[in-house]
Amino acid sequence: MFYIYYMWILMVKYNSIFLVSLIPTTSLLGYLIILLPEGYILDRFSREKVMFYSSVFMSLVYFSLFIFHYLFWIYIVACLSSLLSNISSDIFSTLIKELVSYNNMSKAISLVEAGRGFSEILGIALGGISISFLSQYFVTLIAFLSFVSIILSIPKKIVTMNKTNKYGYKIIIKVIRIILGFLLIGMIINGLFISLDVYAAGLFHMVLHTNSVYYTLFLLGFSLGSFLGGLIGIKISRYLENVYFISLSIAFFGLCFLIISLSKVPIIDIGIVTILGLFSAFTNIPLTSKLIKIIPNEILGRVNSLATIFLASSSPIMALIYGFLAKFFPLTNVIFMNSILMFLLSLPTYYFLKDIFSYEENDIRFKMDH
Secondary structure (H helix, E strand, O other): OHHHHHHHHHHHHHOOHHHHHHHHHHHHHHHHHHHHHHHHHHHHOOHHHHHHHHHHHHHHHHHHHHOOOOHHHHHHHHHHHHHHHHHHHHHHHHHHHHHOOHHHHHHHHHHHHHHHHHHHHHHHHHHHHHHHOOHHHHHHHHHHHHHHHHHHOOOOOOOOOOOOOOOOHHHHHHHHHHOHHHHHHHHHHHHHHHHHHHHHHHHHHHHOOOOHHHHHHHHHHHHHHHHHHHHHHHHHHHHHOOHHHHHHHHHHHHHHHHHHHHOOOHHHHHHHHHHHHHHHHHHHHHHHHHHHHHOOHHHHHHHHHHHHHHHHHHHHHHHHHHHHHOOOOOHHHHHHHHHHHHHHHHHHHHHHHHHHOOOOHHHHHHHHHO
């Protein structure tokens, strides 16, 4: 909701893709700042309490918008809110390991994907509605919703973590090496995907010359696809854990980017990005499920944090680069180049994932202890 609203407002007010690109850049940078200490905290302290306190601080960050209205403060809020909200998201991933049986993990991740998609649909819709009708009430609305998150995150059951965890970061690094190939591929793909966030407002405002409704529907399309992908994944999750399918999906991402770069019809772009969101969910479900299955719970927080550094580290850099490239090249040309890179990545993806999908948790434990 925050991103949708301010990225369009800045696009219209300053007509600068570079200034717009600083919102995803600072938000992703904030996430990277907290990742290492977050992993240690999640493995040593009550994850439910950490989630509650992060919700409290996040609410304070949004309430600060009542006081400060400067451009630089929007970037600070983007950074801090991303930092705090992603803590809750990562905690949720680690709690799944404690609550869900091995055989039901893929179905659980499918539900999480559907829930995330539904949440994004509501956020994007509220952001788009705020642009057109509720601009003067936007800060009040987002502050109220952040207060609701505090109430929803009040701990109902506290799981006490083992504070004498015997595994240090030397062991964590050993585990990271096992999944390094997958992380490098994910890092590149995430970097390419961020172009949709950076260029969405510019694509519809400067290239297609539409109003904010189409921009909102474009971003809604991806989240709608993720939501549907999560729901469908509940039924077909066991068929998604296939390395061939995941590799072909990466190539299909390239095809979707290619169509977006060539299309001049807003409705086609909205339809393609919806399909893109659907297959993004289909690939996230088996990959997330596999990683949670094979990583022991006592190190899951730190492994997840280090893994996310790889997966997310390219995104703020690429967001800044995309904003810079927009000064010299048409947006559609950059998206076209992204499609070519997606096609090229599909083949090595198969070889990297083939090894990872051969591991089970006992194999990881053996390597940790030897």
